[in-house]
Amino acid sequence: MTASTDDRFIEAMGAIAQAExxxxxxxxxxxxxxxxxxxxxxxxxxxxxxxxxxxxxxNVRMLEARGQAIRESRTGSREDHWRVLPPPHExxxxxxSDRFLRHAERIEALAQAMPPGADGKRETVHGFxxxxxxxxxxxxxxxVSARREATAADPVPQTSGT
Amino acid sequence: MTASTDDRFIEAMGAIAQAExxxxxxxxxxxxxxxxxxxxxxxxxxxxxxxxxxxxxxNVRMLEARGQAIRESRTGSREDHWRVLPPPHExxxxxxSDRFLRHAERIEALAQAMPPGADGKRETVHGFxxxxxxxxxxxxxxxVSARREATAADPVPQTSGT
DNA sequence: CAATTCGTTAAATCTGGACTGAACGAAGTG
DNA sequence: CACTTCGTTCAGTCCAGATTTAACGAATTG
Numbered sequence: 001m002t003a004s005t006d007d008r009f010i011e012a013m014g015a016i017a018q019a020e021x022x023x024x025x026x027x028x029x030x031x032x033x034x035x036x037x038x039x040x041x042x043x044x045x046x047x048x049x050x051x052x053x054x055x056x057x058x059n060v061r062m063l064e065a066r067g068q069a070i071r072e073s074r075t076g077s078r079e080d081h082w083r084v085l086p087p088p089h090e091x092x093x094x095x096x097s098d099r100f101l102r103h104a105e106r107i108e109a110l111a112q113a114m115p116p117g118a119d120g121k122r123e124t125v126h127g128f129x130x131x132x133x134x135x136x137x138x139x140x141x142x143x144v145s146a147r148r149e150a151t152a153a154d155p156v157p158q159t160s161g162t
Numbered sequence: 163m164t165a166s167t168d169d170r171f172i173e174a175m176g177a178i179a180q181a182e183x184x185x186x187x188x189x190x191x192x193x194x195x196x197x198x199x200x201x202x203x204x205x206x207x208x209x210x211x212x213x214x215x216x217x218x219x220x221n222v223r224m225l226e227a228r229g230q231a232i233r234e235s236r237t238g239s240r241e242d243h244w245r246v247l248p249p250p251h252e253x254x255x256x257x258x259s260d261r262f263l264r265h266a267e268r269i270e271a272l273a274q275a276m277p278p279g280a281d282g283k284r285e286t287v288h289g290f291x292x293x294x295x296x297x298x299x300x301x302x303x304x305x306v307s308a309r310r311e312a313t314a315a316d317p318v319p320q321t322s323g324t
Numbered sequence: 325c326a327a328t329t330c331g332t333t334a335a336a337t338c339t340g341g342a343c344t345g346a347a348c349g350a351a352g353t354g
Numbered sequence: 355c356a357c358t359t360c361g362t363t364c365a366g367t368c369c370a371g372a373t374t375t376a377a378c379g380a381a382t383t384g
Binding site: 034089 | 304
Binding site for chain 1: 343352
């Protein structure tokens with residue numbers, strides 16, 4: 001019955017991911033790999049979560065692009081193996097940061113295109129752009145510091161020690 | 163043709179809202195009210211955006227719950243009037259903060275329920291909870307400071323000055 | 325008190341995007 | 355060189371949730 005608490009955690013991670021606007025399966029994968037502690041093959045993940053390999057392939061590459069998971073190509077096997085690096089959250093933060101930066105640039109471009117009338121609209125729009133820009137910076141800085149902390153005191157389980 | 167840049171801003175705000183996992187119309191409303199600078203009735207908003215009053219009603223109340231918009235019940239008219247308060251972003255931050263706090267509590271409860279085995283799983287799960295908790299706190303602090311800054315130097319257009 | 329207008333709710337519809345199944349190319353393996 | 359296995363892609367399905375239409379209660383006005 002020890003699998004039950006694991007499953008509940010994986011389930012919760014999926015729900016949270018969904019609430020944050022990312023695919024449910026992406027969250028489940030992070031939970032699964034975090035609990036595993038070591039790298040797992042795409043097939044393992046798919047059967048472990050009871051979803052199609054196609055879904056895992058898609059989502060695990062999305063996680064890779066975000067820096068939340070890394071691919072390990074072992075020499076012996078031609079299977080790819082995947083692990084989350086501590087903390088897996090860091091990637092989430094930089095994804096957020098990137099998103100906000102895009103928002104900032106998009107809005108700022110619109111502000112520039114606005115007539116500089118006395119109604120203050122252009123300043124209002126500029127204010128929005130400014131907000132997104134500082135949000136992006138804040139998140140970026142934090143993701144860096146979070147990574148540093150985690151690297152300092154690493155409480156992550158590894159099957160094979162140093 | 164000056165309405166065109168306004169529309170593009172409103173459009174962009176809707177797209178961003180959608181990208182952040184909230185209803186498109188909610189973002190459009192924020193954009194509309196921010197440009198308006200003063201309070202607008204529900205009917206105004208609906209016709210201004212070309213959407214149903216039901217949608218506006220639903221979304222504007224969601225914004226109110228988040229603190230991104232406030233309702234003004236004028237004595238003379240029985241219409242409700244709505245405005246965004248500067249900065250409207252602050253509500254978005256506290257919404258995020260709340261969400262992360264819920265995540266933290268949910269995960270922490272699971273961590274407590276986990277067997278304290280030597281595999282370090284419980285610590286891993288606890289780490290996730292910790293992450294969400296500090297994220298929540300960071301966002302909360304920032305939303306407060308953002309509000310303070312905006313209140314200090316208020317560049318918001320008001321039709322009726324002090 | 326009838327008539328109008330406002331805001332909300334409930335049911336129905338519509339749509340974006342997650343997920344799957346099947347097919348394909350690449351890379352080993354015998 | 356046939357055969358198996360792996361990962362990806364593509365077309366199709368499915369579903370959550372956003373939006374709308376219609377109907378309702380409350381408030382206002384004459």
